[in-house]
Amino acid sequence: MDSFEQVWRTVRDRHPDPKLNGLDWQAIHDITKPxxxxxxxLDEVRAILSEMLSRLSASHYAIIPGDLYKPLSDSGTAPDGDASSGITPMLIDGKAVVGRVEPGSPAARAGVKPGMVLDSIGGDSVAPLLELSGKLKDQESQRIVQRSVSRRLNGPAAEPLQLDVLDENGAKKHLEVERQPEGKLVTFGNLPQQRVTFEARALASGAGYIRFNEFLDPVSMMPRFEAAVKSxxxxxxxxxxxRGNPGGxxxxxxxxxxxxxxxxxLKLGEMKMRDATLKFVIFPRPETYAGKLAILVDAGSASTTEILAQGLQDLGRARIFGTRTAGAALPSDIVRLPDGDGFQYxxxxxxxxxxxxxxxxxxxxxxxxRQTEGALLAGxxxxxxxxxNWISTPAGR
Amino acid sequence: MKQRKTGFRRLLAASLLFAAGTLAAARPNELPPAKAVLDRYVTVTGGDAAWHSRRTEHEEIEGRSLDGKDVLLRAGISLTRQGDFISNVQLPEAGSEGVYKGVAWSWTPLSGPRIRKGPDRDEALRARRMLEEADWHSLYPKSRVEAIETINGKPCYRVALLPSPEQKTEWFDLATGLLEKRSLVSSGGAVLESYTVETWRVQDGLRQPATLLAERGDLRYRLSILRVSYNDLHLPDDVRYPAPVESYLNEQRAGVALPNAEDLIERHIFESGGATAYERLKTQRITGTLNFLSRNMQARTETLSSGDGRYYQWVDIPGLGRQEEGSDGRVAWERSPVLGPRAKPRRNLTGLGLTMDAAEVIGWRYLVREVRTEAIEKLDGHDCYRVRVSSRNGSQTALRWYDRKTGLLYRTSVSAKTAMGDVPTVLTYQAWREVEGLKWPVQIHMAVSGQELLFTADDVQLNSRLDDTVFDLPDEIRKLAADDPAAQQ
Incomplete structure (x- = not known):
């Protein structure tokens, strides 16, 4: 009952529309409470709560069963630490696949290659996570699972990563991969400490390439971004x-x-809160880049990434490549309820x-x-x- | 010369010094009693009977610039023998005031109705101008002749009309007995306003000034009595207070009236140091900490202001870096690691209470269109008056809460205009410190679109010497402004 009251109250107090799209929320409370x-x-409670939330006809109002938190948690079998193996995982066709191996990283040295399938991490099978991935249908949930796999790949630098992978022939291989701190450790408000990485290089095609893993640490990142754009x-x-950038x-x-x-x-868009509408205004830099801009995204791209990509797509300034993003562009929050379930709003x-x-x-x-295992394995x-290809095509977009 | 000083006092902003020249030394043993001078004036302007034959009077007046091009003042004044009067002003600001059945009142679009009390009321009652000349005995029984001075080349008796809180002084031509000049002098000796008679008109047996040279501080204009009529008012309607004043008076009698918002704002100015202390305020250098309460972040910040439109502020936010903004008086700018440098519209005083600029605090009347006291509310244990403030152009409103006990501003709620949109901002002034004769807010709780911050000043320097170069434009801003002439204002 406490969980019900918390969910109901949170929606009443925090929903962006104080009128809740015209719903008589009090009446819904009175009907639902008995x-x-x-x-x-608990399953019955979840079903009733989900039915209540469905009245909002809005995404990202969800009851997350408490047992789903266990494999997503950093506690228990998940290793602590922020040293990286150099592997970026992807979810492809229900499998956790090595999507990218940082050049020169411990994973690269240990022979990990893009396209390999992750079978177990630190001795724990990846299968339970993938089962969750199957249960959680929306993009946001896919992102959560993908990030959970990423967290398991990271850990203390002193503790090598024990990894079982399936190679291009489907053969299981055990690899021991060192971990090393990668990027700059950044603190921002109540966010857990994050390692921020930034990469800029010229591609063989002549295009410039910029990648960073989080929208954090502007003090050092923005000057590097500016230098890269100028170069x-x-x-x-x-x-x-x-891709994989969760925002910030x-x-x-x-x-x-x-x-x-x-x-x-010009603006990227607008964020509407209960008491204000904030425009994401674009302030042109003294020097701007006029060439083609391609933005790569996937299901792991969320929040600030989506705001940037969609805004520049709307303005006709960028062409977006990849797969649909997470659809988590809002300042949403997940709170734990008294019964152990999660509530996202x-x-x-x-x-x-x-x-x-x-x-x-x-x-x-x-x-x-869509990325494929085969393509990854083929490099x-x-x-x-x-x-x-688009950039090198003179005809344009 | 007729009395309309009480009305004029509220008409125009200028209230600076205008020193009356003392042109000849007084010789007390040769001076006549005031009675002789004032009774003579009544006589030469028509006589006591003529003055008292009128039951009512109405006149239309107009003030124009000395070149005649600009109308600075326009008003209609109605008076009765019983002492009721009403002055309806159209220019420069609409408003009205008067006395009805002994109640002295005023009404302005700025702050609504007000009932005048104490010395202010007494002055209004004495200001029954119609009978002033003939009834000086009862209005100013202690008047005295102080000197003989030359005005416009004419020897004149200088007569102090007493008693009056703001000293009225009149000069009467020794040769003709006519009024030559009238001045209103503050208790500090400053001449608040003066009128020198230029021409006269005779109507219905009475001689009255037709045009006068008016001086109020630096402002000089020609005041003309365009039309005068006697005994044609419909009483009491033509001199009765307007309906809002009557409603307010009824609320007062029922004990439910709220104080006039203008009075609350002025009380805050008084309690926080007074207008004079604010007028002395030039430079500000405020250093402190900004605590983002829900985000576990603390930022150091410093604000420097020159008092002449130049300012510079920085905030060092962990994880976001230094946020800067400023203006050299021509170009306003801001710069941050996230958004880079940009020139922007210059920060304007809004009158909504977002800055502690002296011009905004004491010059609030010029920045707002309307202030109204709306309610009494208890905030955090403080009994407060809630005042609604509308900006000059009407595009913004703010709410202010004034502490009933201290008179100080307790809270301001305003939708602050930013480049990203209007951001609801609530400032609560939690602590004040005495600096340079002013109570300065040193702890301000801020709720900015749901985020809570606490600003705590650890160093407040007012009127200290500032290094002027701190207001200089950064090179990249100077370059931006040079490339964009629109940025220069």
């Missing part, structure tokens, strides 16, 4: 790889967009410049490119290649 009181099981001033295009500081989307938009008065609504609602929908790429990054 049903909760009569419920015989690519004569390149035919820039690829901004935001929202206004960094405005700051980065300013390097690619020269016209004042949105604190604001967000619409892009053209009025597209990102919450629950994500960014739909202009060019949908191809299909998404990046598609972007490079």
């Amino acid at each position: 049903r909760i009181a009569k419920a015989q099981s 690519f001033a004569k390149s035919p295009g820039i690829v901004l790889d935001l 500081i929202g206004i960094m989307a405005m700051g980065i967009a300013g390097f690619f938009i020269h016209q004042s008065g 949105a604190q604001a609504s967000y619409t892009s410049d053209k009025g597209k609602v990102l919450e629950g929908n994500g960014v739909t790429p202009d060019v949908e490119v 191809h990054d299909l998404v990046l290649e598609a972007a490079e």
Whole structure:
């Protein structure tokens, strides 16, 4: 009953629309309360709560069963620590696949290659996580599972990662992979400490390539971003790889967009809270890049990444490649309920410049490119290649 | 010369010093009693009977710039023998005031109705201008002739009309007995306003000034009595207070009236140091900590202000870096690691209480269109008056709460305009410190669109010498401004 009251109260107090789209929320409370009181099981309670939340007709209002938290938790079997093996996982066709191996990383040295299937991490099978992935259908849940796999790949530097993978022939291989701190350790408010990585290089095609893993640490990241953009001033295009980037500081989307938009008065979109509407205004930099801009995204791209990608897509400034993003562009929160379940709710609504609602929908790429195990094993990054092809095509977009 | 000083006092902003020249030394043993001078004036302007034959009077007045091009003042004044009067002002600001059945009142669009009390009421009652000349005996029984001075080349008796809280002084031509000049002098000796008669008109047996040279501080204009009529008012309607004043008076009698918002704002100014202390305020250097209460973050910050439109502020936010903004008086700018540098619209005083600029605090009347006291509310244990403030252009409103006990501002709620949109901002002034004769807020709780912050000043320097170069534009801003002439204002 306490959980029910907390869910009901949270929606009443935090839903972006104080009128809850015209719902008589008090009446819904009064109808639901006796049903909760009569419920015989937690599953029944969840079903009643989910039914109540469905009245909102909005995404990202969800009851997450408490038992689903166990495999997602950092406690228990999950290792602690932030040293990286250099592996970026992806979920492909229900499998956890090595999507990227950082050049020169411990994983690269240990022989891990893109396309290999992750079978167990630290002695724990990945299968339970993948089962969750199957149960949780939306993009946001896919992202949560993908991040959970990522966290398990990280750990203390002193403790090598024990990894079982399936190679290109389906043969199981055991690998011991060292971990090493990667990127800069960043603290911001109540966020857990994060390692922020930044990479900028020229691709063989002549395009510039920029990738960073979080929208954090602007003090050091923004000057590096600016330097990279300037160094690519004569390149035919820039690829901004935001795959797996979960977002971070929202206004960094405005700051980065300013390097690619020269016209004042434009915006990426609007965030509507109960008492205010904030425009994600683009402030053009003194020098802006006028060449082609390709943004790479996937299901792990969320929040600030989506705000940036959708905004620049709306403005016709960027072409988006990859797969649909997480659809988690809002300042949503997940709280734990007294019964152990989780409750996810949105604190604001967000619409892009053209009025597209990102919450629950994500960014739909202009060019949908799905990564495959085979391509990865063959050394191809299909998404990046598609972007490079577009940039090198004189006809344009 | 007719009395309309009480009304004029509220008409215009200028209230600076205008020193009356003393042109000849007084010789007390040669001076006549005031009675002789004032009775003579009544006589030469028509006589006691003529003055008292009128039951009512109405006149239309107009003030124009000395070149005649600009109308600075326009008003209609109605008076009765019983002492009721009403002054309806159209220019420069609409408003009205008067006395009805002994109740002295005023009404302005700025702050609504007000009932005048104490010396202010007494002055209003004495200001029954119609009978003033003929009834000086009862209005100013202690008047005395102080000197003989030359005005406009004419030897004149200088007569102090007493008693009056703001000293009225009149000069009468020794040769003709006519009024030559009238001044209102503050208790500090400053001439608040003066009128020198230029022409006269005779109507219905009475001689009255037709045009006067008016001086209020630096402002000089020509005041003309356009039309005068006697005994044609419909009583009591033509001199009765307007309906809002009557309602307010009834509320007062029922004990439920709220104080006039203008009075509450002025009380805050008084309690926090007074207008004079604010007028002395030039530079500010405030250093402190900004605590983001729900985010486990603390930022150091410093604000420097020159008092002449130049300012510079920085906030070092962990994880976001230094946020800067400033203005050299021409170009306003801001810069941050996230958004980079940009020139922006210059920060304007809004009158909504977002800055402690002296011009905003004591010059609030010029920045707002309307203030109204709405309610008494208890905030955090403080009994407060809630005042609604509307900006000059009407586009913004703010709520202010004034502590009934201390008179100080306790809370301000305003939707602050930012480049990203209007951001609801609630400032609660939790602690004050005496600096340079002013009570300065040193702990301010801020609720900014749901986020809570606490600003704590650890060093407040007012009127200290500042290094002017701190207001200089950073090189990259100077370059931006040079490339964008619109940025220069």
